Amino acid sequence: MNPWIAIGALALVGLLIPFGMMAVSSLLRPTVPEKGKSATYESGEVPTGGTRIRFNIQYYMVALLFVVFDIETVLIFPWTVIYRNAVSMEGVGLTGALLPMLVFIGVLVIGLGWAWRNGAVRWVRNPDRSQRSVERQ
Helix, strand or coil: CCHHHHHHHHHHHHHHHHHHHHHHHHHHCCCCCCHHHHCCCECCECCCCCCCCCCCCHHHHHHHHHHHHHHHHHHHHHHHHHHHHHHHCCCCHHHHHHHHHHHHHHHHHHHHHHHHHCCCCCCCCCHHHHHHHHHHC
16 A cells, blocks of 8 residues: 555545534534624723724734744754764764754744844833833932
8 A cells, every 4th residue: 555645545634624624513503693793802891992002013023932932942852852862873973963953053043133133022112101210210
């Protein structure tokens, strides 16, 4: 049996299950249009004000950087566990075990430098707060 048949069958099942569940769900669920379903949801509170709320994008940037470096930790940990065994294996050696991880960390350091240079980790001071601190002095 060709191994690609098993991979194709697995991919087909992986696509059919979610799409099948969505199709069955759309057929079985009740469709009752009401005003509450189209309203903006703000943690159970009644929305106030307009939709033009200014939100500091820095929160998203810090969260994105956290996710990137959190995933880095998840990928480095298993490597550290098998590092000693990989170095002792014949044909792998120190360079073969260390070089890929150094390249991986290097790419992440370059990405952090780029984000730092473009201001992704720089916090913008609120003009109201800075004015109050100047007035207190």
